Amino acid sequence: MSFRKIKERIMLGLIAILALLSAVPIFAIIFSVYFEGMKYVSLSFLIDLPPPPIGDEVGGIGPALAGSLILIALALAIGGTIGFFTGLFLSEFSHTKLAQQTQMILQIMVEFPTIIVGLFAYAVLVLPLKRFNALAGAFALAIVIIPYIALNVKEAYKSISFTLKEAAFSLGLSAPTAYLRVLLGAAKSGVLTALLIGMAKAAGETAPLLFTILGSTFTYFAGLDQPIHAIPLLIYNFALSPYERWHQVAWGASAVLLTIILTIFLVSRMIIRGART
Amino acid sequence: MNTDKAFRLSLFFFTISSFIIVASIVVSLIATSYPIFMRDGLSFIIRGAWNPVREDYGILPALLGTLITSAIAIAIALPLSISLAVFSSELIPGKFKIIMNNVSDLMASLPSVIYGLWGLFVLAPILHQFVMMPLHMHLGFIPLLSTRPVPTNLFTAGVLLAIMIVPFASSVIREAYSAIPYYLKEAAYSLGMNRWEVIRMMLGYIKSAIFAGTFLALGRAMGETVAVAMVVGNIMRFPKSLFDMGYTISSLIASQFPNAEAYEFMVPALYGGAFMLFIMGLAINLIGFSMMRRMVVHR
Numbered sequence: 001m002s003f004r005k006i007k008e009r010i011m012l013g014l015i016a017i018l019a020l021l022s023a024v025p026i027f028a029i030i031f032s033v034y035f036e037g038m039k040y041v042s043l044s045f046l047i048d049l050p051p052p053p054i055g056d057e058v059g060g061i062g063p064a065l066a067g068s069l070i071l072i073a074l075a076l077a078i079g080g081t082i083g084f085f086t087g088l089f090l091s092e093f094s095h096t097k098l099a100q101q102t103q104m105i106l107q108i109m110v111e112f113p114t115i116i117v118g119l120f121a122y123a124v125l126v127l128p129l130k131r132f133n134a135l136a137g138a139f140a141l142a143i144v145i146i147p148y149i150a151l152n153v154k155e156a157y158k159s160i161s162f163t164l165k166e167a168a169f170s171l172g173l174s175a176p177t178a179y180l181r182v183l184l185g186a187a188k189s190g191v192l193t194a195l196l197i198g199m200a201k202a203a204g205e206t207a208p209l210l211f212t213i214l215g216s217t218f219t220y221f222a223g224l225d226q227p228i229h230a231i232p233l234l235i236y237n238f239a240l241s242p243y244e245r246w247h248q249v250a251w252g253a254s255a256v257l258l259t260i261i262l263t264i265f266l267v268s269r270m271i272i273r274g275a276r277t
Numbered sequence: 278m279n280t281d282k283a284f285r286l287s288l289f290f291f292t293i294s295s296f297i298i299v300a301s302i303v304v305s306l307i308a309t310s311y312p313i314f315m316r317d318g319l320s321f322i323i324r325g326a327w328n329p330v331r332e333d334y335g336i337l338p339a340l341l342g343t344l345i346t347s348a349i350a351i352a353i354a355l356p357l358s359i360s361l362a363v364f365s366s367e368l369i370p371g372k373f374k375i376i377m378n379n380v381s382d383l384m385a386s387l388p389s390v391i392y393g394l395w396g397l398f399v400l401a402p403i404l405h406q407f408v409m410m411p412l413h414m415h416l417g418f419i420p421l422l423s424t425r426p427v428p429t430n431l432f433t434a435g436v437l438l439a440i441m442i443v444p445f446a447s448s449v450i451r452e453a454y455s456a457i458p459y460y461l462k463e464a465a466y467s468l469g470m471n472r473w474e475v476i477r478m479m480l481g482y483i484k485s486a487i488f489a490g491t492f493l494a495l496g497r498a499m500g501e502t503v504a505v506a507m508v509v510g511n512i513m514r515f516p517k518s519l520f521d522m523g524y525t526i527s528s529l530i531a532s533q534f535p536n537a538e539a540y541e542f543m544v545p546a547l548y549g550g551a552f553m554l555f556i557m558g559l560a561i562n563l564i565g566f567s568m569m570r571r572m573v574v575h576r
Contacts, residue, residue, distance in 0.1 A: 008473040012368065015476075019364030022357040022447075023377070025440045026384045029395045036398075085291035098292065104566075105295050111493065111562045113500025115527050116302060116551050119534075123305045143298055150295070175281040197386075204388025207502040207527075211534055232390045236503050239394050247398070254391050265383055 030258065037255030040248055046256070050217055050234070053243035061253045066220040067213070067229040068203060071138050074224075075202040079142030080149055080195055087153025087194070088179060094158075106147040115207040117143050122211040132214030134221075134228035140208035145198035152197055156190020157183065189275035196268040203260050206232035231257045303555070310549035313542055321549060327513035329536075334546040338515050340553065342431060342523040345516060346505065347498035349435025350442055355491060357439070358447035363476055365447075366454050378451070385444040393507035396437040401428035401508055404436060409520055426520035427510070434509040434525070438498045446494040449569075453486030454479065485568045492565030496558050502527040526554045 044060055051059025086102065093099050117140050125136035160183055168178040184191065209215075214227035215237060221228060235253050238246035313321055313334065324335030365377040409426040416422050426432070457479055465475045480487070510522025511532050524532075530547050537543040 004471060004474075008471045011473040011476075015360045015363050016368060018357050018360035019368075019377075022361045022440075022443045023380050023384075026380060026387070028399070029387065029391065032395055032399050033391060082291050082294050085288050086295060089288045089292040093288075098289075102292050102295060105299055107566065108559065108562060109295065109299065111496050111500070111558065112302075113502065113527055113551075113554055113558060115500070115502040115530055116306070116555055119309075119530070119548060119551050120302045120305050123309055124301070146295060146298075175284045179284075200386055204386075204390065206388070206390040207531065210503075210531055232388055232503075235390045235394055236507070239397055239507060250394060251398075254394050257388060258391060261386065261388060262383075265386060269379065 033251065033254045033258050036248075037251040037253075037258075040252035041255050045252055050238075050249060051245055053241065053246055055245070059249060061231060061234060061249065061256065063217060063220050064215075064229040064231045064234040064253065065256065067134070068231045070134065070221055070228065071141060071209075071213070071230055072199060072202045074134070074138035075141035075145060076195065076199060078138065079145040079198060079202070082142070083146045083149025083194070083198065084153050084191070086146070086150040088157055090150065090154040091157035092179070103151075106150055109143075109147040110151075112144075113207075114140075114144050114205055115210070118208040118211050121208065126212060129225060131225065132212060132227045133225045134213060135224045137209050137213035137228065137230065140212050141202045141205060144205055144208055145201045148201055149194045149198040152194030153187075153191055156187040156194060159190060160186045189271045193268045193271055196264050196271075200261055200264040200268075203264070204232055204257065206236050209233045210236075306548055306552045306555060310545050310552050313545035313549045316542065321546070322553060325513070325515050327533075329540045329543050332540060332542045334542060336526065336529070336546070336550050336553070338513055339524040339526045339529045339550065341516060342509065343499050343525040343527070343554070343557075345431050345519065345523070346434045346438055346509065346525055347495055349432060349519065350438035350498045351491060351495055353436060353439035354443045354446055354494060355487075358443045358490065358494070359450060359480065359487065361443065361447040362450035362454055363480070366451055367472075367476060381444045381447060384441075385448070389441065389501060389504040390507075392437060392441055393504035396433065396504060396508045397429070400437060400440075401433045404428070404433055409433075413520060421519050424518040424520040427522065429508045429510045429522065430520050431509060431516055431523045432519045434505045435519075437504055437508055438501060441501065441504060442494040442497050445497055446490040449490030449493060450483065450487055453483040453490075457482055485571050489565045489568035492561050492568065496561045496565065499525075499561070500527060500554065500558050502531050506531040526550045 040058065045058065046060060046065055047062045048058070048060030049062055050064075051057040086106070090099050090102060120143070121136045121140035125139055126132055129136075164186055165183065168182045173182065209230050209232065213230060213233065215229045215233045217229060219226075231253050235250045235257065238250035238253070241247075317334070321335060322340065323337055325338040326333045326335040328334075361377075361381065365374050365381070369377065405426060405428040409430075409432060412422050413424075413426055424430075461482065462475060462479065465478055470478070505525050506528035509525060509528050511524060511528060512522045513524055513529070514521075516523045530550055533543070534547055537547055
């Protein structure tokens with residue numbers, strides 16, 4: 001075998017090994033989370049209050065799960081609306097200078113450290129209200145998901161064929177009817193995927209919640225101006241606590257969170273595949 | 278038409294809200310951190326101190342921690358992400374390619390708190406026992422490996438960050454790789470190059486994409502908060518080696534903020550840290566974006 005041939009074998013083998021190695025962690029993580037976490041997950045785990053740090057009480061993550069669902073819904077309502085219309089603007093007025101600059105700002109927002117968004121929400125919504133509150137958390141999450149939704153909605157509307165757009169407008173429809181009724185049907189799967197991406201992001205983010213919602217352990221929901229809990233925040237707090245019992249709850253909560261993320265991921269893949277065929 | 282005008286106007290307002298948000302974030306960072314910069318000036322960022330009782334703050338150790346952990350992350354992630362990109366676009370058939378890309382996308386969408394939990398309870402003990410302790414025992418005379426490691430330290434944080442940023446870097450590289458014109462590849466093969474020689478040539482062709490991917494991944498690594506805060510050790514001192522416990526700017530903010538309200542200058546100091554993080558991240562991302570744009574023009 002020539003030297004060139006040997007070198008080719010070695011390098012291709014090295015690439016394959018490194019590539020497979022980089023995919024090992026995701027499987028290790030999924031395995032660990034379900035192996036460690038599933039032991040504790042049951043229906044009552046999803047509903048009950050967290051256990052005291054010491055003792056045999058199993059407890060649950062009820063307040064955190066309820067809080068996460070509320071925060072996700074609020075973040076999607078705020079961030080989804082702003083993101084959707086921004087994306088529509090980017091797609092339909094892409095020739096304007098404003099669209100190009102918005103694109104740039106959104107890309108910067110995607111790369112923004114999310115902890116800075118948390119500090120911002122603290123400054124504008126926690127300090128004035130003198131209380132940690134659900135709204136501040138939802139606001140911070142909304143800021144985090146706006147760029148993801150906007151950029152994906154833009155792609156969805158961009159992918160509609162020009163003839164369809166022409167047809168919609170030649171019917172004499174007003175712009176809102178054309179974009180939000182007729183063309184939304186054509187962009188449906190893309191827009192849905194965009195919202196799902198935003199939803200997954202809102203479900204998993206922790207840093208924006210650290211200084212905004214506090215994490216009330218014993219109430220499910222007391223009002224938008226009151227503290228609220230969330231699953232990622234519970235995992236973070238409990239994992240860093242010194243109590244074995246709370247570590248177990250953190251693993252259980254991770255199994256729940258991972259299931260939510262995996263479900264959203266699979267649904268969005270199915271939508272994408274359905275749209276292609 | 279009136280509805281059209283109103284519709285356009287509302288689109289316009291939604292669109293500029295992103296500008297308003299980013300501008301307000303910058304303003305709030307500057308306005309809140311202003312007292313610490315006025316009081317201490319540059320010494321806030323070129324000294325190491327964290328003594329709330331004496332209101333004495335200097336964030337240099339945390340800045341170094343951010344640079345060290347992200348440097349470790351890039352050093353590990355770069356060969357991995359190039360391999361992953363090449364592997365999935367060149368070496369495996371279509372069906373596996375889709376699976377591989379899906380796995381990579383899933384890695385990118387996993388919450389960082391799950392990475393942190395796994396890093397703290399699974400990765401850190403493994404690294405401690407099988408990597409850091411042996412390295413320290415046998416190569417401890419090298420200054421970089423001289424500290425006797427505990428499971429959570431800068432090195433663990435760097436490795437965890439590497440795992441987290443591989444999918445980002447590799448997807449940028451993957452996209453550029455698949456956009457290389459096919460005739461180049463054909464020409465290379467017709468010259469008698471073997472597969473590795475073709476791959477090497479193609480990687481040379483997308484050099485700027487590799488740089489862009491690296492810079493964007495670096496920006497992510499520097500801003501990552503909770504996963505790092507869970508495995509970095511959280512101690513404010515100048516790191517003596519890679520195995521020393523430490524802080525990064527973002528983990529400093531995450532773990533110190535809960536008691537910051539009690540002191541006069543701690544909130545400004547933490548916002549000052551966030552402002553430094555913002556500046557560094559912005560600079561790195563702008564470099565990354567400009568390289569990406571050059572890539573497009575180049576094509």
